[in-house]
Amino acid sequence: xxxxxxxxxxxxxxxxxxxxxxxxxxxxxxxxxxxxxxxxxxxxxxxxxxxxxxxxxxxxxxxxxxxxxxxxxxxxxxxxxxxxxxxxxxxxxxxxxxxxxxxxxxxxxxxxxxxxxxxxxxxxxxxxxxxxxxxxxxxxxxxxxxxxxxxxxxxxxxxxxxxxxxxxxxxxxxxxxxxxxxxxxxxxxxxxxxxxxxxxxxxxxxxxxxxxxxxxxxxxxxxxxxxxxxxxxxxxxxxxxxxxxxxxxxxxxxxxxxxxxxxxxxxxxxxxxxxxxxxxxxxxxxxxxxxxxxxxxxxxxxxx
Amino acid sequence: xxxxxxxxxxxxxxxxxxxxxxxxxxxxxxxxxxxxxxxxxxxxxxxxxxxxxxxxxxxxxxxxxxxxxxxxxxxxxxxxxxxxxxxxxxxxxxxxxxxxxxxxxxxxxxxxxxxxxxxxxxxxxxxxxxxxxxxxxxxxxxxxxxxxxxxxxxxxxxxxxxxxxxxxxxxxxxxxxxxxxxxxxxxxxxxxxxxxxxxxxxxxxxxxxxxxxxxxxxxxxxxxxxxxxxxxxxxxxxxxxxxxxxxxxxxxxxxxxxxxxxxxxxxxxxxxxxxxxxxxxxxxxxxxxxxxxxxxxxxxxxxxxxxxxxxxxxxxxxxxx
Numbered sequence: 001x002x003x004x005x006x007x008x009x010x011x012x013x014x015x016x017x018x019x020x021x022x023x024x025x026x027x028x029x030x031x032x033x034x035x036x037x038x039x040x041x042x043x044x045x046x047x048x049x050x051x052x053x054x055x056x057x058x059x060x061x062x063x064x065x066x067x068x069x070x071x072x073x074x075x076x077x078x079x080x081x082x083x084x085x086x087x088x089x090x091x092x093x094x095x096x097x098x099x100x101x102x103x104x105x106x107x108x109x110x111x112x113x114x115x116x117x118x119x120x121x122x123x124x125x126x127x128x129x130x131x132x133x134x135x136x137x138x139x140x141x142x143x144x145x146x147x148x149x150x151x152x153x154x155x156x157x158x159x160x161x162x163x164x165x166x167x168x169x170x171x172x173x174x175x176x177x178x179x180x181x182x183x184x185x186x187x188x189x190x191x192x193x194x195x196x197x198x199x200x201x202x203x204x205x206x207x208x209x210x211x212x213x214x215x216x217x218x219x220x221x222x223x224x225x226x227x228x229x230x231x232x233x234x235x236x237x238x239x240x241x242x243x244x245x246x247x248x249x250x251x252x253x254x255x256x257x258x259x260x261x262x263x264x265x266x267x268x269x270x271x272x273x274x275x276x277x278x279x280x281x282x283x284x285x286x287x288x289x290x291x292x293x294x295x296x297x298x299x300x301x302x303x304x
Numbered sequence: 305x306x307x308x309x310x311x312x313x314x315x316x317x318x319x320x321x322x323x324x325x326x327x328x329x330x331x332x333x334x335x336x337x338x339x340x341x342x343x344x345x346x347x348x349x350x351x352x353x354x355x356x357x358x359x360x361x362x363x364x365x366x367x368x369x370x371x372x373x374x375x376x377x378x379x380x381x382x383x384x385x386x387x388x389x390x391x392x393x394x395x396x397x398x399x400x401x402x403x404x405x406x407x408x409x410x411x412x413x414x415x416x417x418x419x420x421x422x423x424x425x426x427x428x429x430x431x432x433x434x435x436x437x438x439x440x441x442x443x444x445x446x447x448x449x450x451x452x453x454x455x456x457x458x459x460x461x462x463x464x465x466x467x468x469x470x471x472x473x474x475x476x477x478x479x480x481x482x483x484x485x486x487x488x489x490x491x492x493x494x495x496x497x498x499x500x501x502x503x504x505x506x507x508x509x510x511x512x513x514x515x516x517x518x519x520x521x522x523x524x525x526x527x528x529x530x531x532x533x534x535x536x537x538x539x540x541x542x543x544x545x546x547x548x549x550x551x552x553x554x555x556x557x558x559x560x561x562x563x564x565x566x567x568x569x570x571x572x573x574x575x576x577x578x579x580x581x582x583x584x585x586x587x588x589x590x591x592x593x594x595x596x597x598x599x600x601x602x603x604x605x606x607x608x609x610x611x612x613x614x615x616x617x618x619x620x621x622x623x624x625x
Contacts, residue, residue, distance in 0.1 A: 043330055044322060093328040095312065095555070105451045106447065106455035134454050140461030142443050145313070147328030173322050217447045217459045217549040232312045236330045 011115045019086075019186040028183040040237045042176040044091065046168055048184070048241040048262040052082055055243035059258060061246075069281060071272040077249035084262065086181050088153040088189040089162070091170075092200035094233040098142040098208050100226040104218035105133040132168055133220065134293040142212055146204040146230070150240065155190040157242075157259065159199055164268035165261040168240050172263065176239065189237060197235050204230060245269075314558040315438075325523035326559050367385040385512055387496040388565035390504050391586045395426060398569035398584040405582065406573075412604065417575060425572045428510035428586070430474040430565030431484065435493060436526050438468045438559035442534045444552045450544030454513050464541055464600070466534060473529040474564070475515045479568065483583055483593060490588045491566055497563060512565045526561060558595035558621060 021028050035041035056079065063074055109116075109129050116126050148170050152162035174180065205228045212226055243261025248255040249272060258269030308317040310324035310329075322332050393401070407418035414420075442464055447457035470493050474484030503509060534552045542550070567586025572579060575597050582594025 025395040026538070093323075093330075095327070104447075104459035106452075106457045106459070108455035108456075132454075136459055138445070138461055140443065140445060141463055142553050143441060143463075144553045145327040145555070170547075175322060198577070209552070215445055215551045215553060217445045217461075217551065219458070232327075234312075234329050 001120070019181055019184060021094050021183065030051050037193065040193070042088070042239045043236040044173045044238040045086065045176040045180045046172055046238070046240050046263060047174065048084060048169070048179055049169075049172070050243075050265065052084065052243070054265070055082070055084075055245075055260050055262070058260055058267060059245055062258070062267045062269070063271075066271045069271070069273055071249060071274045072277075073249045074247075074272060075249045079245055079246075080248045080255050081246035083244045085242050085244050086184055086186040087157060087242045088187055088191075089150050089238050089240050090193065090196040090200060091236045091238045092149040092151065092197070092204065092233070093145065093147045094201075094204060094230040096142075096144060096204060096208050096228050096230050098212065098226050098228040099139070100142060100212055100224065101137065101139040102216055102224040103135040103222045104138045105135050105218060105220035105222065107131050107133055107219040111216075115246050115296050135222065136218075138217070142208070142215055142226075144211065146207060148284065149200045150238065151196050151199045151203065151208070151238070153189045153191040153196050154187055156187070161268045165242065165266050167264070168261065169263050169296050173238075177289075181239065184220060184281060186239065193235060193237075196250065197233070200232070201230060204228070309558075313556060315556070316560050320355050326527070326556050328529075339403045344565055350607060360614065384514065385430070385432060385499045385563045385565040387562060388497050388499045388501075388512065389429060389493065389567055389587065391490060391507050391510065391567045391585055392495075393567075393584060393589045394579050395428075395569075397507060397589045398533070398571065399423060399426060401584045401589040401592050402571050402573065405594075406596065409596045413596055414575070417597065421573045421575045421580075423571060424575045425570075427570045428508050429478060429568055429570050430512040431474070431479050431568055432513045433475055433484070433488075433564055433566050434473045434526050435562045435564050436468065436471045436473060436530060436559060438530060439557045440468060440530070440534065441555045441557075442466050442538060442552050443555075444534075444538040444541070445549065446538075446542050446547050446550040448542050448544030448547040452544075458463050458544075460543060462538075464538065466488045466537060468530055468533060470549050471530060471533055472564075475512060475525070478513055479583065486593045487566070487568055487583065487585055490585050492587055493564070495587075496562075496564055510567065515563065517569070523561065526559075527554075527556070530556065530559075530605055 019028060033039070059079070060075040063077070065072070067075060104242075108131070110132050111127050112130050113125055113127050115123050118124050148167070150166060150168060150170075208228050209224075209226065212224060214225065221234075243260040243262055245258040245260070247258055252274070256270060256272060258267060260267050289301055309315070310317055310327060310331075312323060312329040313327040315324055315325060315326040317331055321331050354368055371572055402423065403418060406413075406421050409417060424613045443461070444463070445459065445461040448460055449456060449458070449459065451458040472491065472493075474481055474488070479487075499512065531552055531554055534554050535550055538550065538552055569584040570579065570587060571582045571584060571594070572582070573582065578597065580595050580597065582592055582596075585591035
């Protein structure tokens, strides 16, 4: 979509974004348009809490921690592009009712007899107490609200990468207003709400699984199966703040993309590995393991 | 403060809520404006220049004149009390209650504690707490001895409806959680009056403590507290005589939360140079809690006597064996 800048009249192109900064007069413009199912209006927005310098510091620290396996050229990498982006996402909540079945393990002690061979070769029968587990079936219903599930609505950021940026501090949620995104990049929604609903529901069922594991009584459990019915689902468009870096570390390679949570500083990115470093590290680890194994074998009591 | 009710869980919604505090259902915005598609520059109210959101100011700020647009407020205000329970214990009664309590501190307290303790300060404090009520469906799972076989325990699960009425959840910064828990059972919540109402004759003006948490964090605290209460209240429903590993999951409905200031006298006293603190309940002067000194000479004498007694018994046993 092409519009005129409201300040100087220059042409502005809005491609998959809702905000633009005029290249001639630097005025931040915001695309006002009716909401549609494809391009909904965000209900909520989470504002940036760190600026570009803060994000760069986080990036440097993240690279520093990975230098042990990363390509050495990464140490002198340059940030080719740095963008503060309001990323489209959906916020999901629901009521979950879950039927579950499981085998609950209850420990009990039992005295068993065994034959002990002494140093002089004589054998005696002795007793010892051992812990055994008795499994009993359990079924029931678990219920609760599912809240704070956030999924990416940008085709540029897959769900797995987005999951690594989470959690966002949803207590800082604000009602969306264009003034909150003015001067920043607001990406348009590019994933269908139906798809995001499916992903959210699947995340919610995984969450229920985590809750169920800590809900189970007994000393242990096995064969936990559950089926969750979600009711009263809500899915609301929300904007979340992320810093996107394009880091160029070699002239002949494509820059790597690193994404930083604009609130918490959590980072998702793929470090270019140095294969000789990885090989050396693996060899060193194998040598340490081998040394430990040899020491254990050397000092182990001889078998009876 | 309550402006509406959540359609999903029927909990209270208050002015400024973006989502329901219990079930997280978003609250509908009020205005829906019809719009056409156009590019718009957001302008400063002071100098008409374009404005952009500033991270440092956490608000839109004009890059030219520096004016900040205060159009957006953080929607997570600190909680303030709406009601208070008036003091029915006056200053003299609180001081007498402390003296009485000091005189009954038991064998290990110094003999002179009651007479030598110097009362330093006696401060009336209305400490902050939430009073919550809710309907809930509580699913539970636990081990009990009912139906046990080789192991002493067998797993059980169930579901029960529960009504939580006037559960007091402490939110005080001044008093510790343990101190609050000791005071809570003795309050008569029916006597609550609006916080702005005039003091009753003879009542001392007391400091009303602000809440130690923002609204969103506060409600999580409230839910945790309700879950802890539910854990205790499902115990009679677990079959068998003994149980362990009790877990609950609550589906709350129609939760209401009132912010109340609860009265207590905070007393600081000094005994032989060392400071101690005691709390006198603001409605029941016989309820006094706190720390008091220990007479270590008495403790040492008792330990020595016990050791001497053991030594005598051992000597007698050895002599007559």
